């Protein structure tokens with residue numbers, strides 16, 4: 541059996557464990573399997589199960605003096621598989637069919653983890669068990685639940701660890717079949733707004749003299765924006781890290797267009813960038829946002845109920861760009877609501893993560909771009925940030941190195957959705973690219 545087959549079997553075993561962090565299900569089982577596989581390859585393991593999802597640090601040391609250190613971040617938890625009826629196969633059984641692998645977590649993020657482990661196993665096997673670079677895997681099991689304890693854990697366990705580069709969990713090829721390399725992501729603060737306007741729901745005839753809770757709440761939400769959809773909270777974007785010229789030009793060269801977005805989602809509302817005459821791509825990648833995720837209030841059953849609801853609540857989020865603090869942002873929003881006369885609106889924070897962007901001209905990022913270009917004989921699509929969110933800033937802050945995110949996925953990978961899948965060819969290519977990247981440390985580059 542080849543090493544590739546051997547670790548493909550590991551992937552199969554991992555997929556068979558429904559390690560769902562949102563339900564705190566089967567997390568130690570998945571973690572233990574990973575620990576065994578890394579130990580088998582000779583990694584130095586720190587296993588910590590004081591949190592509900594065990595953390596794993598797995599180190600492979602280079603025998604070279606002054607070797608650099610590569611950090612690889614992955615997670616073993618997955619999203620729930622529901623709705624099961626939309627899957628064409630059992631989500632917890634790896635299906636290898638027509639050049640594709642199907643299963644929950646095959647891309648996000650178990651397939652990336654096993655591909656990278658395979659790369660190290662093959663590299664060691666082909667190079668006399670020697671690595672030209674130290675490699676540290678940081679593996680957690682609560683990424684899909686906002687990485688609640690990651691910062692706490694890393695601060696306790698990783699002290700003064702100098703490193704050169706962080707390879708992020710995932711990524712893949714875009715619809716044009718170019719490999720994408722992301723250097724950052726947005727941060728987020730999620731929160732709930734709620735209001736109670738009376739001890740109980742009232743007869744709606746009282747609307748002549750009393751505001752309902754949904755009216756009160758929607759006015760408060762509306763006060764966060766001006767007529768054109770600009771965020772009206774004073775100082776909201778005061779700390780925003782503005783994109784530099786290289787970042788602007790990287791984003792400008794992306795093949796996405798406004799028209800394609802309108803068509804893809806059959807959009808029936810005007811775009812922010814049209815109303816405000818701003819650049820569509822720059823808004824998408826570099827602008828912070830406030831969004832309403834959901835509103836609940838009153839009677840929504842069939843027929844009519846003439847009621848004046850006394851309670852209303854909404855879930856909101858603000859997507860943050862680097863340098864914006866989740867807590868400070870929420871404080872600005874709270875102060876704004878109070879100043880607008882909405883001190884009765886209760887604000888409750890649910891989650892917060894800072895954003896981060898790498899300097900895409902850093903020599904270590906240039907190393908990744910060069911390795912990928914050499915391997916594919918094609919320039920990758922390089923992006924300073926993804927519009928999405930993750931705990932990148934936490935890991936970056938601890939290891940103090942630039943981040944490159946790329947992986948085994950492609951444009952129809954269906955992360956978090958039914959029929960999550962990857963293509964075997966992309967999986968094997970990722971193994972090769974990680975091996976080439978490791979090998980590039982044989983010839984040192986100056987920093």
Ligand SMILES: [Zn+2]
Nearest residue numbers: 648649683709
């Ligand atoms: Zn993930």
